[in-house]
Amino acid sequence: MKTKRRQQFGALPFRKNRETVDVLLVTSRDTGRWVIPKGWPMRGKRPHRAAGIEAFEEAGVVGKPGKKPIGQYDYDKRVPGGAVPCRVVVFPLPVDELTEEWPEMEQRHREWHAADRAADLVAEPELQELLRTIQTLL
Incomplete structure (x- = not known):
């Protein structure tokens, strides 16, 4: 039996340099592993806005999130x-x-x-791939 995946929205905070793209990673609260800011849907907020709010709360990021997603990935959120x-x-x-x-x-x-x-620091294979191809997506 397949378990339905719960939806979350994440932000990929970035800055472009001449030849590369840098991304801002944050540590998770529970294990300290490197992740991107993300969270649950917020009532009354469009998905990209919810992602932007999470980026501010988790990493102090100020910016305007794009309205169109650049990818997705699956993971298992650890809970008690x-x-x-x-x-x-x-x-x-x-x-x-x-x-x-x-x-x-x-x-x-x-x-x-x-x-x-x-990409080498995050654990999720689909997020790794997204990070490795980010320059072609932005």
Whole structure:
């Protein structure tokens, strides 16, 4: 029996350099592994807006998220007593500014990485592939 995946919306905060794209990764609160900002749908908010709000809360990112997703990936969210299968729809988010303070700053770290390096740091294969092809998507 297949379990239905729960929908989440994620932001891929990025900045373009001359030859590369850098992405901003954050650590998860539970295990400290590298992830992109993401969260559950928000009532009254369009998916790209919800992704932008998550990016601010989790990483202090200020910018305008793109309305069109650039990809998606599946993962299992760890919760007490097990895991919830999730599908994350990813929206591009060019970073205009990083705030010095943000809501989850005591719970997470953030770091810029070249997209190829970021792909090596995240665990999810579909997110790795998205990061490796990001220059062609933006």
